[in-house]
Amino acid sequence: MRLIQTIKNIFKIEDLKARLVYTFLIILLYRFGKYVTLPGIDPSQLEGLRNQTSSGIMGLLDMFSGGAFSQASVFALGIMPYISASIVVQLLGIVFPYFQKLQKEGESGRRKMNQYTRILTVFILILQAPTYLVNLHAQLPASAFIISGVFFQISSVVILTSGTMFVMWLGERITDKGIGNGISLIIMIGIVARMPASFIFESGARLNGAGGAVALIVEIVVLFVVILATILLVQGTRRVPVQYARRIVGNKQYGGVRQYIPLKVNAAGVMPIIFAQAIMMLPIIIAGYSSNPTSGFVVAFSNMYGFWYNFVTAILIIAFTYFYTAITINPVQMAEDMKKNGGFIPGIKPGRKTVEFFDMIMSRITLPGSIFLAIIAVLPALAVKAGITPEFAQFYGGTSLLILVGVILDTLQQIESHLLMRHYDGLMKSGRVKGRSGAVTSI
Numbered sequence: 001m002r003l004i005q006t007i008k009n010i011f012k013i014e015d016l017k018a019r020l021v022y023t024f025l026i027i028l029l030y031r032f033g034k035y036v037t038l039p040g041i042d043p044s045q046l047e048g049l050r051n052q053t054s055s056g057i058m059g060l061l062d063m064f065s066g067g068a069f070s071q072a073s074v075f076a077l078g079i080m081p082y083i084s085a086s087i088v089v090q091l092l093g094i095v096f097p098y099f100q101k102l103q104k105e106g107e108s109g110r111r112k113m114n115q116y117t118r119i120l121t122v123f124i125l126i127l128q129a130p131t132y133l134v135n136l137h138a139q140l141p142a143s144a145f146i147i148s149g150v151f152f153q154i155s156s157v158v159i160l161t162s163g164t165m166f167v168m169w170l171g172e173r174i175t176d177k178g179i180g181n182g183i184s185l186i187i188m189i190g191i192v193a194r195m196p197a198s199f200i201f202e203s204g205a206r207l208n209g210a211g212g213a214v215a216l217i218v219e220i221v222v223l224f225v226v227i228l229a230t231i232l233l234v235q236g237t238r239r240v241p242v243q244y245a246r247r248i249v250g251n252k253q254y255g256g257v258r259q260y261i262p263l264k265v266n267a268a269g270v271m272p273i274i275f276a277q278a279i280m281m282l283p284i285i286i287a288g289y290s291s292n293p294t295s296g297f298v299v300a301f302s303n304m305y306g307f308w309y310n311f312v313t314a315i316l317i318i319a320f321t322y323f324y325t326a327i328t329i330n331p332v333q334m335a336e337d338m339k340k341n342g343g344f345i346p347g348i349k350p351g352r353k354t355v356e357f358f359d360m361i362m363s364r365i366t367l368p369g370s371i372f373l374a375i376i377a378v379l380p381a382l383a384v385k386a387g388i389t390p391e392f393a394q395f396y397g398g399t400s401l402l403i404l405v406g407v408i409l410d411t412l413q414q415i416e417s418h419l420l421m422r423h424y425d426g427l428m429k430s431g432r433v434k435g436r437s438g439a440v441t442s443i
Contacts, residue, residue: 009419016179016418023178026170027189033075033163034068038156040147041072041136048139059390060277063400066190072136074163077128079186082168084278085120087271089113094327121168122161129160180411188407191400194391202392219388226379226396230405233372236265238365240358242343259343263361265369267329270402272320272370273377276313277399280304305381305390314374321370331358376401 011017037043053062053070062069065078093099093113102109133156137145145152167186174182206216239260280301300308335354344350348357379397384390394400 010415013418016415019177019179023174023180023185026174026178026182027185030075030167030170030186030189031066031193033167034066034071034073036074038072038074038076038159040145040152040156041140042144042146043072045140045144046070046072048141049136052135052139054391059394060399063191063194063394064187066186066193068190072140074159075167076132077125077160077164078190079164079167079171079183081124081128081164082117082121082183083187083274085117085124087274088120089117090327118165118168121164125161125164126157129157132160133157179414180407184403184407184410187403191404195395198389198391198395202389205389215387219392223396226376227401227405229372230376230397230401231409233266233369233376234402234405234409236369237262238265238361239263240361241346242338243346261334263329263358263365265365266321266373267362267366267369268321268324268373269406270399271324272317272373273399273402275320275324276316276377279316280309280313305384310378310381314378317374317377318370321373322366325362325366329362331355331362334358373402 010020037046049072050070052058058069061078061080064080065073065076068075068078089099093103099113102112105112130153133153168183171182171186174180174185176182178185202219203216206219207213239262242259242261300306301312303309332355335351335358338344338354339350345354345357348354376397377399380390380393383393383396388396395404
């Protein structure tokens with residue numbers, strides 16, 4: 001079979017085999033850290049924390065940390081503080097010229113940006129760690145704390161901060177010496193780790209309840225349809241033809257060929273959902289300081305499976321999709337780069353007309369992409385309304401599904417690149433796999 005032969009070819013390439021083994025060992029180390037509970041806490045008395053993270057917003061946080069949040073682990077804060085810091089640094093690149101300059105300096109600029117991201121991550125952790133400890137005291141009985149007082153607070157903040165920084169370092173090691181994007185893989189592994197238990201629980205609930213095996217089969221079929229639709233969203237592109245003029249340098253002729261610029265249907269990726277969910281967490285924070293936490297507004301916007309929560313979330317996602325696409329794709333820069341390289345779009349004048357053409361194309365393809373992204377984001381709530389357990393419903397859409405699809409496609413793309421460079425057949429019959437970049441890997 002072709003698949004078996006491809007797997008054999010993977011292990012024939014020493015460099016690729018070493019990278020895969022290295023990646024597996026790093027992931028194994030990360031998963032082991034989930035079970036290392038914070039010093040001073042009795043791991044046998046975490047039932048209250050597990051109940052809190054069984055669904056809702058806390059369930060999402062626990063999913064992204066790979067279950068470490070509900071284990072009061074040294075990795076409890078996961079990699080999300082680093083993601084938050086990365087988002088802030090990217091936004092700074094829009095506002096401040098200094099960061100814009102760094103973005104254009106290539107590798108040296110990227111290193112400085114990464115350094116600022118790490119520093120900001122530490123500051124975020126110093127703020128988040130005490131909040132996590134306050135939540136622990138609220139959810140666990142007093143007997144669960146073997147050590148208490150100022151020493152426990154300070155030592156736990158240091159350990160939680162160090163744990164996240166260590167996870168970040170593991171992700172960077174995967175990126176440098178393994179296969180795939182390390183940070184994305186770590187998030188994906190945390191999501192995948194919850195899937196077997198969620199599926200078993202859902203299967204038991206269905207087989208012992210109404211619908212039985214038929215209802216379970218329908219759920220699985222719908223899940224596969226949603227996954228396929230998400231893959232189409234991630235891979236969808238609009239190819240814009242670009243004609244390069246002939247240029248003669250010395251005795252050689254360059255250009256005179258037509259190429260294509262792939263414009264993503266979903267250029268913003270998963271970021272609009274992350275932005276929207278961050279804003280939608282504000283009502284929960286307000287409820288904690290409100291004198292009337294049971295008011296209609298707070299209750300309506302604290303229920304992530306309710307109508308108003310999901311309606312506002314969908315509107316925010318559509319708005320943020322346009323916003324993030326606008327800051328990541330610069331039509332003016334694209335038009336200037338084409339002009340410098342002697343390229344033009346057939347039938348479109350260079351300069352302002354080309355910029356207007358790119359703006360028009362991006363507006364047209366971003367609208368359906370943003371609407372579909374909003375639909376994916378609210379699918380878990382619809383799944384819960386249809387009777388699916390909240391734990392299993394998370395895999396029907398939202399951030400988790402987009403991360404799973406995107407990371408898997410990117411990792412397969414890298415593996416295929418190694419195979420094609422050694423003149424082996426790729427993972428697909430056509431010899432190419434599309435990743436989130438929208439480009440086609442073909443060597």
